[in-house]
Amino acid sequence: MQIQLAENYGFCFGVKRAIKIAEDNKNSSTYGPLIHNSKEIARLEDDFQVGLTDSHKVFKAGDKAIVRTHGIQKQELEELKNNNVNVVDATCPYVTKPQEIAQNMSEAGYSVVIFGDEAHPEIKGVKSYATNGALVVTSSKELQDIKLKEKIALIAQTTRKVEDYMEVANYLIPRYKEVRVFNTICNATFENQEAVLNLSKKADVMLVIGGKNSSNTKQLFSISKDNCADSYHIEDEKDLDFSWFKNKKLCGISAGASTPDWIIQNVIDTIESKID
Template identity: 80%
Template sequence: MKIELAESYGFCFGVKRAIKIAEENKNSATYGPLIHNSKEIERLEKDYNVGLTDSHKSFSSGDKAVIRTHGIPKNELEELKAKNVNVVDATCPYVTKPQQICQEMSEQGYDIIIFGDEAHPEIKGVKSYATYGARVVTSPKELENLKLKEKIALVAQTTRRVEDYLEIANYLIPRHKEVRVFNTICNATFENQEAVRKISKKADIMIIIGGKNSSNTKQLFSISQDNCKDSYHIEDEKDLDFSWFKGKQFCGISAGASTPDWIIQNVVDAIEKNQ
C-alpha cells in the first residue's frame, strides 16, 4: 500500500508561534489548553513546566499567564491585567483580527453575525468583543427567525469551511441593505483543506490526525469523508485499527493545525510496520 502525506498538513503559523512563546515562558500556566492537542500540552508541561488551569481566577498578582491561541473573553483578559498578572499573549493573530472587527463594527452600529461554534473558546472570545452583542450561527436556517438591522457585519470562525461561509453570506446579502463580509478564515486552514480535498479524491483510505476537540481537524475529516468513505479521525497511533487497511492501495494522511510532527511520524511508522 502506498502511503502519502497531503501537500499541506499539520502545524500552522499560529500554533508554531504559540508553542515558541510557551517554551520561552517556562514556569507559567495557560488558561485553557494552549492548543487543541493534549499530547503536545503534556510535553510542554513536562519539559517546560507550563501548567494548565481551567479558570482565569486561579492566577494571582505576579503569576505568568500565557493566553491560548484561541484567545479568551475580553472581560477575563481585563480582569487578569487588573490583578497585575503578567499576561503573555499567544492568541493567534488570525483570531485577534475577528475580535477587532467585532468591536469596531459593533461600535459603528452594525449587527454582528459570527459563523461558528458558540461553544468553541475562539468564538466565546470573539463574541465578547462585540460591544453591543453578536449572534452566532452555524447555518442559514438559524438566521430565519432573527430580527436583524439593515447593516450587518459577518465574520467566520478561523477554521470554518469556506463553502459553508458562502451559504451564510448568500442568505444575508439579498435581505439587507449592507452586508460587510470579512474573510476571517485563516490561510493555514485553506491550504490544509485544499490539500486534503485533493488527496482524499485519490485515496481509498484516509487517516486524519488531530485532537478530538480540534475544530480544524474536524473540518479536515469532514472534507475527507466527502471524497473517501473510509476516512478515520485519530489522535495518535494508538487509535489505529490495522484491519482498516486490508485490501487498500493508497493511504492518504493529513493532520490538523495543532498536531505536532512527532505524532504524525509515529502514525506513519506504525502503518508502515503493520503492512
C-alpha cells in the first residue's frame, strides 16, 4: 500500500510562532491550551516546563502568562495587564486581525456578524472586541428571524470552510443596504483544505491527524469524508485500526494546523511497520 501526504498539512505559521514563543519562555504558563493538541502541550510541559492554567485570575503580579494562539477576551487581557502580570502574547496574527475588525466596525456603527463556533476560544475573543456586541452564527438559517442594522460587517472564524462562509455572505448581501465582508480565513486553512480535497478524491483510505477539539482538523476531516468514505480522524498512532487498510492501495494523510511533524511521522512509521 502506498502512503501519500497532502501537498499542504500540519503546523501553520501561527502555531510555529506560538511554539517558538513557548520554548523561549521556560518556567511559565499558558492561559488555556496554547494550541489544540494535547500531545504537543505535554511535550512543552515536559521539555520546557511550560504549564497550563485554565483561569486568568490565577496569575499574580510578576508572573509570566503566555496568551494562547487563539487569543483571549479583551477584558481578560486588560485585567492581566492591570494586575502587572508579564503578558507574553502568542495570539496568531490571523486572529488578531478579526479582533481589530470587530472593534473598529462596531465602533463605526455596524452590526457585527461572526461566522463561527460561539464556544470556540477564538470566537469568544473576537466577539469581546465588538464594543456594541456581535452576533455569532453557524449558518444563514440563524439570520432569518433577526433584524440587523442596515450596515453589516461580516467576519469569519479563521479555520472555517470558504464555501460555508460564502453562503452566509450571499444571504446577507441582497437583504441589507451595506454588507462589508472581511476575508479572515487564514491562508493555511485555504491551502490545507484544498490539498485534502484533492488527495481525498483519489485515496482509498484517508487519515486526518489532529486533536479531537481542533476546529481546523474537524473541517479537514469533513472535506475528506465528503470525498472518501473511508476517512478517519485520529489523534496519533494509538488510534489506528489496521483493518482500515485491508485491500487498500493508496492511503492519504493530512493533518491539522496544530499537529506536530513528530506525531505525523509516528503514524506513518506505525503503518509501514504493520502493512506491506
